Amino acid sequence: MVAVRPLNRSPPIRPDPEEPAQESDPNMNAERIPTPKNRSLQTLKTVLAAATLATLAACSSTGSTSGDGSSGSGGSGTGAYGASAGGQYGSGGAYGSGGPAGGYVGGPGATQEQRVVYFDYDSADIRADSRPIIQAHAQYLQQTPGSVAILEGHADERGSREYNIALGERRSVAVRRAMEALGVQPNQMRTVSYGEERPAVGGHDESAYAQNRRVEIAY
Numbered sequence: 001m002v003a004v005r006p007l008n009r010s011p012p013i014r015p016d017p018e019e020p021a022q023e024s025d026p027n028m029n030a031e032r033i034p035t036p037k038n039r040s041l042q043t044l045k046t047v048l049a050a051a052t053l054a055t056l057a058a059c060s061s062t063g064s065t066s067g068d069g070s071s072g073s074g075g076s077g078t079g080a081y082g083a084s085a086g087g088q089y090g091s092g093g094a095y096g097s098g099g100p101a102g103g104y105v106g107g108p109g110a111t112q113e114q115r116v117v118y119f120d121y122d123s124a125d126i127r128a129d130s131r132p133i134i135q136a137h138a139q140y141l142q143q144t145p146g147s148v149a150i151l152e153g154h155a156d157e158r159g160s161r162e163y164n165i166a167l168g169e170r171r172s173v174a175v176r177r178a179m180e181a182l183g184v185q186p187n188q189m190r191t192v193s194y195g196e197e198r199p200a201v202g203g204h205d206e207s208a209y210a211q212n213r214r215v216e217i218a219y
Contacts, residue, residue, distance in 0.1 A: 104132045106140030107147065108219045116200075117175055117215040122159075124170035126178055134175060137217050138182035145185070150218040151175050153193040154200070156209035161195060168193030168215075175215045 104114045115137075117130040126134065141147055153168030172191040180186060199212045 104136035106136035106138070107144065110136065110217075115217045117171075117217070118210065119171055119213045119215070121156075121209070121213065122167070124167065124174045126174055133217075134178050135182065138179045138184050141179065141184045141188050142182075145188070147188060147219065149179075149189050151189055151191045152198075152216045152218060153191065153195075154198060154212055154214050154216070155196050156212040157196045157199070157204070158209070159196075161197075164195035165193050168195045171213075171215050175217070 104110070106114075114133055117133055118127060119125070120127065137149060141149060151172040153170070153172035155164035155167045155171075157164075159167070169191065172193060176186075176189050176191055179189060196212070199208070200214065201208050201211050203209075
């Protein structure tokens with residue numbers, strides 16, 4: 001009897017489960033057609049972007065208007081104490097070198113009146129009526145390089161002692177800077193402040209105060 005061996009049969013191949021079909025968006029590949037509203041928004045964005053760039057460009061081209069640089073206080077530019085033509089203290093300006101000093105005399109030969117620079121209340125700004133005095137002494141110092149001027153700052157009695165000392169110092173420094181702008185060498189001037197300690201006149205009224213707010217130029 002012949003034994004019949006069963007044939008090797010591979011297991012049936014089961015089909016993979018079918019992935020669920022994704023619904024296609026009918027608008028996904030459709031061309032976007034701009035509407036009037038979209039066009040208006042795009043135009044507005046473009047205008048705003050252009051305006052922003054123009055503003056940034058204008059700001060970047062504007063320099064600092066302030067500081068201790070060459071155009072600031074005491075500098076050599078066109079600031080308050082600059083030496084440029086037409087400046088307040090520059091050549092050709094209010095204190096222009098070579099201009100008339102209003103008949104004032106500088107140096108040790110000046111009268112007491114011609115040695116005093118007066119100031120307004122709580123101020124260290126040079127007044128117009130004191131400019132000829134400063135110019136006369138600046139011319140003298142330029143003509144006599146060996147001379148040295150002492151700029152004595154004073155204040156009236158109002159305010160604390162410490163504040164008036166500082167105020168007198170600011171006033172003497174203001175006169176020194178004005179003379180430097182006229183060409184006087186820094187080593188020809190010394191500044192000192194007496195505050196309210198050395199009044200020119202006694203009294204407690206505005207007439208006395210006005211005469212005590214001053215810088216005296218001594219040699």
